[in-house]
Amino acid sequence: MAGETIHGHRFFIGFGGKGANQCVQAARMGAKTAMVCKVGRDVFGNDYIQNFKNNDISTGNSQTVLHWENAIVIVAVNAKVLVCQLEINPDTSLQALRMARENHVKTICNPAPAIADLCSDFYKVFDVFCCNESEAELLTGLSVTSVEDASQVGLELLNKGCGSVIVTLGPQGCVVCQSRNMAPKHIPTTAVTAADTTGAGDSFIGALAFYMAHYPTMPLEEMARRANLVAAMSVQTVGTQTSFPFQKDLPTELKVTLDLKTTPLICAQCPQNYCLYNKQNHFPGEFWIM
Numbered sequence: 001m002a003g004e005t006i007h008g009h010r011f012f013i014g015f016g017g018k019g020a021n022q023c024v025q026a027a028r029m030g031a032k033t034a035m036v037c038k039v040g041r042d043v044f045g046n047d048y049i050q051n052f053k054n055n056d057i058s059t060g061n062s063q064t065v066l067h068w069e070n071a072i073v074i075v076a077v078n079a080k081v082l083v084c085q086l087e088i089n090p091d092t093s094l095q096a097l098r099m100a101r102e103n104h105v106k107t108i109c110n111p112a113p114a115i116a117d118l119c120s121d122f123y124k125v126f127d128v129f130c131c132n133e134s135e136a137e138l139l140t141g142l143s144v145t146s147v148e149d150a151s152q153v154g155l156e157l158l159n160k161g162c163g164s165v166i167v168t169l170g171p172q173g174c175v176v177c178q179s180r181n182m183a184p185k186h187i188p189t190t191a192v193t194a195a196d197t198t199g200a201g202d203s204f205i206g207a208l209a210f211y212m213a214h215y216p217t218m219p220l221e222e223m224a225r226r227a228n229l230v231a232a233m234s235v236q237t238v239g240t241q242t243s244f245p246f247q248k249d250l251p252t253e254l255k256v257t258l259d260l261k262t263t264p265l266i267c268a269q270c271p272q273n274y275c276l277y278n279k280q281n282h283f284p285g286e287f288w289i290m
């Protein structure tokens, strides 16, 4: 009842915010990451920034502020991938996405928390639009309860101007739609025993950002398949950031061996210099540096 004092059984504070979670997951996969944000100049803000540092995330473009004020921050764009959400003023995200595009930086837009009347420009300024079922519903007005529904909203989002769309579907994985191949593709995930699915979407996006940065030529479906598997690992442990796997926890198939980054692996089975990391995931025409 409202106003009633009751006994709690557990108290837990964890770091969050979608952007922060996604950044932490990408960093744990091995990506060089930076977070651009403002936090309050207080104990929570300090701990928040320290958490980024603990995860090897650069905070040089983040600020602690006493009073919330608006400022235009021009960040020299020197990144492979930019990930934006709608947790800040959408105009700011839109501007950042435009700047990234002008500077040939790949972009992921995660329209969360979703707003029904998202400016139509939004659908045109990023490379990948990644949303969950409820966000997809709010943005399109179509209900999403199945793979078929997700395929339908994916196509609807392509009609709004998106180049590539991923709709995540919890234990059913995700659906990928691309304007250059209008057939939606369902990418299932492995069945796991979920302990806590909070933050699964952020783990998925962090992993996706990592693959986009490290394997720019990998097909989006393959990135989504791998991101599914990383997110599936995260749901097996309680907590949000605390459940996100590190590179060392990943099965070999999902790993990038960073010290081999400059050593191309040549595929002996191919007539050309294809790089083969895993025989199951071989994409002719690509040269991967692992």
Ligand SMILES: Nc1ncnc2c1ncn2[C@@H]1O[C@H](COP(=O)(O)OP(=O)(O)OP(=O)(O)O)[C@@H](O)[C@H]1O
Residues within 6 Å of the ligand: 132, 133, 168, 169, 170, 171, 172, 173, 174, 189, 190, 191, 192, 194, 197, 198, 199, 200, 201, 202, 204, 227, 228, 229, 231, 232, 235
């Ligand atoms: N029970 C599960 N089993 C396996 N994988 C899961 C499960 N739940 C989520 N996932 C993985 O996580 C991805 C994102 O999940 P979901 O669609 O639930 O995102 P979300 O609703 O944004 O999550 P959240 O809001 O909790 O961060 C899925 O595409 C899938 O890869």
